[in-house]
Amino acid sequence: MGGPAAPKREIRVVSIDDVAANRRRGGDIRTILSPATVGSTSGFMGTLRLAPAELVTEHWHPYSEEFLFCVEGAITVRLDGREVSLAANHGVHIPIGVKHRLMNDSDAPAFLVFTLGPLAPRPELGHVDTEALPGEGP
Numbered sequence: 001m002g003g004p005a006a007p008k009r010e011i012r013v014v015s016i017d018d019v020a021a022n023r024r025r026g027g028d029i030r031t032i033l034s035p036a037t038v039g040s041t042s043g044f045m046g047t048l049r050l051a052p053a054e055l056v057t058e059h060w061h062p063y064s065e066e067f068l069f070c071v072e073g074a075i076t077v078r079l080d081g082r083e084v085s086l087a088a089n090h091g092v093h094i095p096i097g098v099k100h101r102l103m104n105d106s107d108a109p110a111f112l113v114f115t116l117g118p119l120a121p122r123p124e125l126g127h128v129d130t131e132a133l134p135g136e137g138p
Helices: none
Strands: 028-033 044-050 055-060 065-072 074-079 082-087 090-094 100-103 110-117
Touching (some): 044 100, 065 082
Antiparallel strands (some): 028 044, 065 090, 074 082, 074 100
């Protein structure tokens, strides 16, 4: 009884060490589970490490909401100009279109996990930068 068997799909396990760090916007950002690494179709997940005084420049997502969870340390998140503290074991939801900047203004490193979804129609449409990237201007 029952319907046809679901097609078998490849299940991939990806380590944080399997993906290169993206430091373009600041910090050590690693997109671990994504369309490129596991063939996901609805979103992606990654990690962020911020050393003391490090930041991720302000940007927003026109198609995706973001879920950000602080595993270790603490950071300040600026959301549409309003600063909120995000300590270890706390998370924040960043709705579609909300400008956000992440800053480690503590004396200890911070480690965070993030997810975004749904996916933008094309990867280059996923982020809109609203301030100069590190090393790219005033």
